[in-house]
Structures are given as structure tokens and as C-alpha cells.
Amino acid sequence: MGVNLIGGFEKEIIIVNDYSTDDGGCVVIGQTNSYGNGNYDFLVKKVDKNGMIDYILNGRDVISDGVPMIFPNPLRGNGKIKMKPGIPLMNYRLNLISIYGSTVHSMIIYPPAYNFNTGNLSPGIYFYQIRSETNPAIKYKGKLIIY
Numbered sequence: 001m002g003v004n005l006i007g008g009f010e011k012e013i014i015i016v017n018d019y020s021t022d023d024g025g026c027v028v029i030g031q032t033n034s035y036g037n038g039n040y041d042f043l044v045k046k047v048d049k050n051g052m053i054d055y056i057l058n059g060r061d062v063i064s065d066g067v068p069m070i071f072p073n074p075l076r077g078n079g080k081i082k083m084k085p086g087i088p089l090m091n092y093r094l095n096l097i098s099i100y101g102s103t104v105h106s107m108i109i110y111p112p113a114y115n116f117n118t119g120n121l122s123p124g125i126y127f128y129q130i131r132s133e134t135n136p137a138i139k140y141k142g143k144l145i146i147y
Helices: none
Strands: 004-006 013-020 026-032 041-047 053-058 069-071 078-082 092-097 103-109 115-117 124-132 138-146
Touching: 103 115
Parallel strands: none
Antiparallel strands: 004 013, 013 026, 026 041, 041 053, 069 078, 078 115, 092 103, 092 124, 124 138
16 A cells, blocks of 8 residues: 555645454554654554544553553563453453454453463454453454564
8 A cells, every 4th residue: 555644734644554344344544643742652542444534543551441452562472461450260261353343363362361362373463352251242452463
């Protein structure tokens, strides 16, 4: 795709790449310096087949409102999920989804450490979904970079 500039003053968002997804939409990857303290942050935007934004992810992962934090992020090999204090200890299913929309890895993670390994995955940007082992509804979702 090359580099395109969208929105705002000067370098609001620079689009670095885009990828078609299996559901007819696309994922757009870019960078911006309008977040944070002036340094560049990355931005991942999922757009559905009708051009509507499904979700936007930026370079910040925080534990808030019970949302877990995956660290390190980016990671290579082993990672951990840190749950907010007070979240019940139970087994969860962690699904990793490629930027093309396909589930590429699924695993059960166990308390209290919630360790996992990504050693068999190629470097890239993935989306994660965390579900309780007993309920198929998505409890948490976000992005994960593997290098």
C-alpha cells in the first residue's frame, strides 16, 4: 500500500500497511505522534466490509475495569497475563487471531500465573481473545505483537 497520510495537522496518522481479512474487511496498521508525549505510537484499525470501524487498538495496554494486561508486549516466546486484583481465579482459553481473521493458536491458561508460549508462531501482529473455559462469550480482547 505504501505510506498515506490521513486526518489532522501535519502527521496525524501515517498508514504503513493494510491487509485484507477473511470476513471481507481489512486491518490498517499505522503510526501517529498525536497520542502520548510526542513519541510515535502504533495504531491498528479493523474495518468491516462496509467500511465501519470494528475496533481501534493503540500501543497502550493497561489494567483497568478488570481488563487484563499481557506482558511483555511485544514478546518472543513466553508471555504472562496479569489480571486485575479481585478477578476470580479460573482457567481461561486464550485464542490468538492473525491479522487476516483466522484463529492460529488456541490454548488453556491456568491461574495464578496465566503463562503461555508463542514459540511456534511467526513474528507479526495478532489479536487475542480471552474466554472463560466454561463460557464461549469473549471476556477480553486486544492486540499482541510477536517478534
